[in-house]
Amino acid sequence: MANLPGPKIVTELPGPKASAVLEESRAYEPRCMSDQQPLVWDHAEDVWITDVDGNVFLDFSSGVLVTNVGHCHPKYVEAIRDQAGKLYNCYDFPTGPRAQLARKLVEMSAPQLTKAFILTTGSEAVEASLKMVRRASDGYEILGFGGAFHGRTYGAMSAGGNEGVRRGFGPVVPGMLRAPFPYCYRCPLGHEPEGCSMPCLDTLDYTVKTQGNGQLAGVITESYQGGAGSIIPPPGWYERLEEWRRDRGLYLILDEVQSSFGRTGKMFAYEHWGLEPDAVTLGKGLSSGVPCAAVLATEELLGGLSPGELSSTAGGNPLSAAAALASIEIIESEKLVENADQRGKKLEEAFHAMSSAPRVGDVRGMGLVWGLEMVGDKDSKTPSPEAAMRVVSEAFKRGLALIAPIGMYGNVVRIAPPLTIGPEALEVGISVLSEAVSMA
Numbered sequence: 001m002a003n004l005p006g007p008k009i010v011t012e013l014p015g016p017k018a019s020a021v022l023e024e025s026r027a028y029e030p031r032c033m034s035d036q037q038p039l040v041w042d043h044a045e046d047v048w049i050t051d052v053d054g055n056v057f058l059d060f061s062s063g064v065l066v067t068n069v070g071h072c073h074p075k076y077v078e079a080i081r082d083q084a085g086k087l088y089n090c091y092d093f094p095t096g097p098r099a100q101l102a103r104k105l106v107e108m109s110a111p112q113l114t115k116a117f118i119l120t121t122g123s124e125a126v127e128a129s130l131k132m133v134r135r136a137s138d139g140y141e142i143l144g145f146g147g148a149f150h151g152r153t154y155g156a157m158s159a160g161g162n163e164g165v166r167r168g169f170g171p172v173v174p175g176m177l178r179a180p181f182p183y184c185y186r187c188p189l190g191h192e193p194e195g196c197s198m199p200c201l202d203t204l205d206y207t208v209k210t211q212g213n214g215q216l217a218g219v220i221t222e223s224y225q226g227g228a229g230s231i232i233p234p235p236g237w238y239e240r241l242e243e244w245r246r247d248r249g250l251y252l253i254l255d256e257v258q259s260s261f262g263r264t265g266k267m268f269a270y271e272h273w274g275l276e277p278d279a280v281t282l283g284k285g286l287s288s289g290v291p292c293a294a295v296l297a298t299e300e301l302l303g304g305l306s307p308g309e310l311s312s313t314a315g316g317n318p319l320s321a322a323a324a325l326a327s328i329e330i331i332e333s334e335k336l337v338e339n340a341d342q343r344g345k346k347l348e349e350a351f352h353a354m355s356s357a358p359r360v361g362d363v364r365g366m367g368l369v370w371g372l373e374m375v376g377d378k379d380s381k382t383p384s385p386e387a388a389m390r391v392v393s394e395a396f397k398r399g400l401a402l403i404a405p406i407g408m409y410g411n412v413v414r415i416a417p418p419l420t421i422g423p424e425a426l427e428v429g430i431s432v433l434s435e436a437v438s439m440a
């Protein structure tokens with residue numbers, strides 16, 4: 001491959017400097033974060049990560065779907081440097097960057113979304129969206145979906161649908177109902193995908209009737225379920241959900257913390273299904289690194305709030321806002337949404353070829369976010385977190401950085417390179433991954 005900086009492994013893994021950092025980390029940091037490969041990042045440029053020992057890895061993680069514009073893009077770095085020399089934080093006093101970011105987000109999104117509330121983390125954006133729906137409605141209940149991940153703060157984890165996030169943390173926030181999500185490879189209702197009439201949607205009224213108190217205010221859903229294992233609803237599912245919630249006068253919150261800013265091959269994932277959400281939560285790829293999140297919402301949801309009802313110390317600080325503006329500018333001017341779409345087609349081809357491997361049960365994805373669901377064997381579909389972990393660690397040994405397995409059963413390998421990835425680097429990543437999959 002012509003002139004690529006890596007992958008290049010020059011020490012044992014982890015190398016000596018990495019081992020020292022790992023030792024310090026294990027001594028002084030808790031183990032509550034996700035358990036990743038022993039890759040101690042030193043610096044990164046575009047899709048290439050260099051560790052503290054000089055090993056070079058190809059990034060198929062984007063952090064965790066954050067660095068959509070690649071690492072340390074020169075224009076991004078310049079915008080941050082420039083802003084850092086001027087002003088970091090001035091609380092809720094308005095600033096040019098915050099107002100410009102709000103305007104940009106409103107202008108680039110669907111017409112009903114007329115206000116943008118800027119925050120810092122995805123969980124915080126989800127919390128704010130739940131609060132604004134409750135504030136605007138006579139009801140207070142929110143319908144979410146099994147498997148959903150909306151964050152780890154109390155409201156967000158309560159709206160989510162995965163026991164693993166809640167276990168051990170006591171009672172959750174009341175008023176959250178949960179319906180089955182169309183995880184068609186493992187249909188929660190036991191149906192086969194072929195010819196399925198989507199009876200999961202027929203359970204919505206039953207869910208509300210049996211779990212609720214007659215106070216339903218809104219629906220929250222990820223546009224595709226990320227943490228549950230890159231689960232994308234079948235064609236027609238969203239359209240029917242949209243009709244159902246409209247008929248009942250419910251607000252729709254779409255959690256696009258992970259799926260927006262080109263990741264799926266569209267700027268916002270809701271464009272794939274023509275959805276008209278009342279609120280859209282954003283994070284991760286919104287600013288490609290410097291923490292920044294937002295809720296885009298209708299006049300009805302955000303326009304009616306009074307001073308002091310929602311606010312946060314660091315939300316919309318000028319540094320984050322300048323970073324987000326630079327990131328959006330790069331996504332638009334370098335046509336990264338189109339690149340994600342094109343490269344995604346190549347990934348789709350490659351994964352369909354890999355799906356014949358005995359341990360690959362299912363492949364799912366769109367644009368530059370994919371999941372390989374690993375199983376004991378194709379007939380039993382028994383989830384194999386061990387096989388998924390083997391893929392991740394064999395890829396690591398060969399210089400390909402993947403996030404630790406995800407999924408309801410911890411058996412899905414997630415692939416999500418930065419949207420700047422070119423054809424040659426993608427080819428290298430596919431070939432390493434395919435070798436790693438063959439060893440699972």
Ligand SMILES: Cc1ncc(COP(=O)(O)O)c(C=O)c1O
Binds near residue numbers: 222227255256
């Ligand atoms: C769909 C979704 N919503 C919310 C969050 C929470 O974002 P954060 O970790 O920035 O709080 C995440 C994070 O992975 C996510 O994927």
